[in-house]
Amino acid sequence: MSPPIRIALADDQALVRSGLTALLAGFPQLQLVAQADDGQALLDALALAPADVILSDIRMPGLDGFGLVRALRARGDATPVVLLTTFDDEDLPLRAAEAGAQGFLLKDASPEDLVEAIERVANGETLLSPVPTDPVRARYAYRDQAEPTDTFTEREVAILRLLAGGYSNKEIARAVFLSEGTVKNYVSDILDKLGTRDRTRAVLKAITLRII
Structure with a gap:
C-alpha cells in the first residue's frame, strides 16, 4: 500500500482550516502534516514537516498564496502548490501559473474535486484552472x-x-x-x-x- 500524500495547509481563517482538516481526515490516502495561518508561518513549518502537496489560500495577510509559491520556488523547493480561493476572478488561474503554482481551485469545489486535484498534482500533473464540478x-x-x-x-x-x-x-x-x-x-x-x-x-x- 502506498504511503499517504502529506499535505501542508495555509489559510488565515481558523474555521476554513478546521473544515479542511476534518475533510482531509476522511480520506486515508491523505495526511495533514502541517498547517498555518499565513504563508511565512507555513514556510517555517515546512522545515520541520516536509509535505508532498501544499494547499494555500490566495488572499491572506502577510505573505499571501502567490508570495508563498514564489518564496518556495526562490529557495529551490518544487513542492506542488494548489491555491484555493473564494473569488472567481478570471485572472487568478493565470497569475497562479505565473507564480509557479501547479493548481488552482475554488473553495466551493466538492471534496471529491479537491482530493482529485491533490492526487493529480502529487503525480506531477498541472491544474491551471478550476476543476469542473459535475x-x-x-x-x-x-x-x-x-x-x-x-x-x-x-x-x-x-x-x-x-x-x-x-x-x-x-x-x-x-x-x-x-x-x-x-x-x-x-x-x-x-x-x-x-x-x-x-x-x-x-x-x-x-x-x-x-x-x-
Whole structure:
C-alpha cells in the first residue's frame, strides 16, 4: 500500500482550516502534516514537516498564496502548490501559473474535486484552472462524445485548461513558457484529436469527456 500524500495547509481563517482538516481526515490516502495561518508561518513549518502537496489560500495577510509559491520556488523547493480561493476572478488561474503554482481551485469545489486535484498534482500533473464540478459538466455537455483519436499529453491538458479559462495563445505561452507559435501548434493538435473545429467546441468536448 502506498504511503499517504502529506499535505501542508495555509489559510488565515481558523474555521476554513478546521473544515479542511476534518475533510482531509476522511480520506486515508491523505495526511495533514502541517498547517498555518499565513504563508511565512507555513514556510517555517515546512522545515520541520516536509509535505508532498501544499494547499494555500490566495488572499491572506502577510505573505499571501502567490508570495508563498514564489518564496518556495526562490529557495529551490518544487513542492506542488494548489491555491484555493473564494473569488472567481478570471485572472487568478493565470497569475497562479505565473507564480509557479501547479493548481488552482475554488473553495466551493466538492471534496471529491479537491482530493482529485491533490492526487493529480502529487503525480506531477498541472491544474491551471478550476476543476469542473459535475453540475458544470452537465450544463456544458457536448453532443459529440466520440473518443479522441489519440491520448493527450500533460502539456496538452494544461493548455486545454487554459483554453477553458478563455486565455489567448499569447497568454498561454507566457504561462507555460513556450513560444506563441508552439502554443498555436499545440492548439491545432488538440482540435485534431478531439475532432472539433474551434476552441470553444474543443473545451466543451474536453469537459464532457472528463479530459479536464
